[in-house]
Amino acid sequence: MRQTLGWWYTATGAARERRVWGTGAVILLALLFPLINGWLHLGWEAKVIPIALFIILALGLNVVVGFAGLLDLGYAAFFAIGAYTMAFLTSTVSPIAFVREGHPVNFFIAMFISAGVAALFGVLLGAPTLRLRGDYLAIVTLGFGEIVPLVIKNTPDLTKGTQGMNPIGYPEVPGVLFAVDPVPWYYLIVVVLLVSVVITGRLRTARIGRAWAAMREDEVAAASMGINLVTTKLFAFSLGASFSGFAGSIWASYLQVIAPEQFDFSVSIFVLCMIILGGLGNIAGVIAGGVLLGGVDRILFDWISGGVHAIGAAIGNQDLQLMDVSRSRQLIFGVALVFMMLVRPEGLFPSARRRAELHAAEELGEGAAQQERAVFVEVEN
Amino acid sequence: MIGITNGAFIALIALGYTLVYGIIELINFAHGDLFMLGTFVCLTTLTVLGFGTEVGVAGTPWWALLIAMVAAMIFCGGLNMLAERIAYKPLRRAPRLAPLISAIGVSFIFVNIGLFWQGPTPRRFPDLLPQYDFVSQLFGLHTLVRFTFKDLFVLALAIPLMLGLAWVIQNTRMGKAMRAVAQDTEMALQMGIDVDRVISFTFLLGGLLAGAAALMYGLYNNNTVFTLGFTAGLKAFTAAVLGGIGNVTGAALGGFVLGLLAALTVTYAGGQWENVGVFSLLVIILVFKPTGLLGQALGDRA
Numbered sequence: 001m002r003q004t005l006g007w008w009y010t011a012t013g014a015a016r017e018r019r020v021w022g023t024g025a026v027i028l029l030a031l032l033f034p035l036i037n038g039w040l041h042l043g044w045e046a047k048v049i050p051i052a053l054f055i056i057l058a059l060g061l062n063v064v065v066g067f068a069g070l071l072d073l074g075y076a077a078f079f080a081i082g083a084y085t086m087a088f089l090t091s092t093v094s095p096i097a098f099v100r101e102g103h104p105v106n107f108f109i110a111m112f113i114s115a116g117v118a119a120l121f122g123v124l125l126g127a128p129t130l131r132l133r134g135d136y137l138a139i140v141t142l143g144f145g146e147i148v149p150l151v152i153k154n155t156p157d158l159t160k161g162t163q164g165m166n167p168i169g170y171p172e173v174p175g176v177l178f179a180v181d182p183v184p185w186y187y188l189i190v191v192v193l194l195v196s197v198v199i200t201g202r203l204r205t206a207r208i209g210r211a212w213a214a215m216r217e218d219e220v221a222a223a224s225m226g227i228n229l230v231t232t233k234l235f236a237f238s239l240g241a242s243f244s245g246f247a248g249s250i251w252a253s254y255l256q257v258i259a260p261e262q263f264d265f266s267v268s269i270f271v272l273c274m275i276i277l278g279g280l281g282n283i284a285g286v287i288a289g290g291v292l293l294g295g296v297d298r299i300l301f302d303w304i305s306g307g308v309h310a311i312g313a314a315i316g317n318q319d320l321q322l323m324d325v326s327r328s329r330q331l332i333f334g335v336a337l338v339f340m341m342l343v344r345p346e347g348l349f350p351s352a353r354r355r356a357e358l359h360a361a362e363e364l365g366e367g368a369a370q371q372e373r374a375v376f377v378e379v380e381n
Numbered sequence: 382m383i384g385i386t387n388g389a390f391i392a393l394i395a396l397g398y399t400l401v402y403g404i405i406e407l408i409n410f411a412h413g414d415l416f417m418l419g420t421f422v423c424l425t426t427l428t429v430l431g432f433g434t435e436v437g438v439a440g441t442p443w444w445a446l447l448i449a450m451v452a453a454m455i456f457c458g459g460l461n462m463l464a465e466r467i468a469y470k471p472l473r474r475a476p477r478l479a480p481l482i483s484a485i486g487v488s489f490i491f492v493n494i495g496l497f498w499q500g501p502t503p504r505r506f507p508d509l510l511p512q513y514d515f516v517s518q519l520f521g522l523h524t525l526v527r528f529t530f531k532d533l534f535v536l537a538l539a540i541p542l543m544l545g546l547a548w549v550i551q552n553t554r555m556g557k558a559m560r561a562v563a564q565d566t567e568m569a570l571q572m573g574i575d576v577d578r579v580i581s582f583t584f585l586l587g588g589l590l591a592g593a594a595a596l597m598y599g600l601y602n603n604n605t606v607f608t609l610g611f612t613a614g615l616k617a618f619t620a621a622v623l624g625g626i627g628n629v630t631g632a633a634l635g636g637f638v639l640g641l642l643a644a645l646t647v648t649y650a651g652g653q654w655e656n657v658g659v660f661s662l663l664v665i666i667l668v669f670k671p672t673g674l675l676g677q678a679l680g681d682r683a
Contacts, residue, residue, distance in 0.1 A: 146660055334487065334489025338468045341475075
């Protein structure tokens with residue numbers, strides 16, 4: 001028990017008890033969700049599946065940004081690569097003749113191949129660029145995130161371009177109807193999600209995770225302690241990419257149609273918002289951020305729009321009736337990002353280490369500034 | 382020629398990136414979107430002055446263009462200063478990721494302002510400059526190469542602006558202060574330079590150039606849309622990196638080189654590959670020569 005759940009089981013006494021009960025309750029709630037959804041007639045299954053899937057993405061990006069401190073703004077590119085690999089391997093419109101002629105690869109095998117291909121692209125992009133400083137990496141990944149959908153759009157021979165690829169193979173499990181029922185999808189994604197949580201959690205306290213933390217806090221110090229910066233970064237980067245590829249492959253099969261527009265910059269930013277809002281580096285925080293943002297985006301906006309439309313209908317105002325709140329989505333996210341950075345740069349539920357880092361920097365900064373002012377006043381007098 | 386002219390807008394926007402990066406090492410993500418809002422200010426100003434459509438306009442209303450340009454420059458400069466004050470200044474001592482993410486947030490806010498202001502569809506920008514091609518009408522040559530009045534207009538406006546910027550940086554008190562802050566902020570502070578004012582002024586300068594670029598872009602391409610800022614910003618950033626980020630001459634040169642390269646990609650590979658070409662160039666430069674064409678070795682900073 002302790003061996004497999006190391007990171008999570010390390011707290012002692014009451015804290016550990018709280019953690020055990022809390023985690024147990026969340027897992028139970030997640031597993032029972034389809035039943036609750038049925039009893040309460042919420043009709044949320046179509047909304048919860050994408051939210052859970054985006055949380056997998058957030059967990060993967062958290063390894064890159066939260067653990068290793070590398071800002072990746074093109075994360076959706078790996079999501080796209082995963083999705084298109086799945087389509088290439090299982091679709092009847094695949095460019096691979098063997099697949100097209102009725103020999104699709106089994107879904108579960110294709111899922112791992114997709115993750116592998118995404119990780120490979122992660123290595124190809126990361127190997128030359130991870131030598132660069134953080135800001136540059138952000139821009140290179142941003143550029144890559146733009147290139148991938150554009151290339152997909154511009155090569156209709158392979159990818160069907162803007163028309164999109166459809167249909168895509170289903171998972172085949174005897175007795176389970178993936179084709180008509182969303183519930184198996186939900187469980188598939190929850191299982192992948194739980195596995196992701198365990199993997200990322202274990203990695204965080206493993207040797208590589210501690211190397212990431214050291215590198216994030218001070219590259220020069222980490223290097224002088226014998227950490228190979230490039231391979232350590234590369235591992236985080238490609239691991240993050242493989243999570244994205246995994247999620248992409250499931251997403252493609254779940255939606256049955258993929259087109260380049262589904263993978264644009266806003267996806268990368270949405271996932272980034274999730275982890276920043278929740279708390280960089282903290283797995284529970286990332287999940288909470290994902291639930292919160294996904295819920296706001298897919299459930300709350302609909303409610304507000306519905307409410308505004310109802311008010312509009314009641315007072316006979318056309319503008320209110322037609323107003324779509326999700327159009328201001330970006331505005332709300334933008335304000336939220338700036339606000340979070342100003343007020344709580346560590347996120348709503350930060351990891352203890354991150355919080356310490358950010359606040360130590362702040363205090364030190366303020367101290368230095370005061371000193372400077374003091375010197376300045378002396379010189380003036 | 383389209384390459385060089387497009388390069389001129391890119392260069393002006395790139396200067397805004399490079400100035401800010403040179404001083405506080407922040408990639409001002411919102412800069413491209415600032416430029417986009419600038420094109421909308423121009424469009425609105427021209428509409429208010431009665432030149433929203435070119436129907437019934439004889440000759441070029443130079444005064445209206447001047448007013449539009451000044452309006453866009455003041456708007457962009459002011460807005461850029463405001464954004465710096467609210468979103469970046471409090472984060473000056475925070476870890477480096479914080480202001481960058483804050484800038485992404487500002488960029489989102491700008492894009493949404495643009496969306497609400499002018500709607501999601503591309504807006505037509507009045508075509509107010511004379512249609513005159515020097516190559517075919519002056520020399521009687523009918524080739525693919527054109528040098529129109531529009532090209533001349535853009536270059537005649539952009540080059541003096543760049544020279545003006547160089548003059549400000551080299552010869553004014555404020556320019557000297559800017560260079561000092563770029564070199565060593567702490568030291569500049571000790572020498573009695575008001576660092577906050579210098580940074581604010583840098584954002585103002587960047588905004589002014591973006592505003593001017595906005596009018597040129599509008600008049601040259603005759604359309605604008607709220608998503609314009611993202612690609613424009615990325616291209617300009619590429620240009621700034623190409624020239625060596627933080628290096629003002631480099632940014633101008635990078636803009637022209639990038640404009641030419643984009644035009645070549647369009648000619649030889651087709652329009653849909655333009656952005657792929659630009660971004661691939663960005664990745665290649667960063668991999669092989671991260672200091673850019675004119676950048677000096679930055680050591681650990683690069």
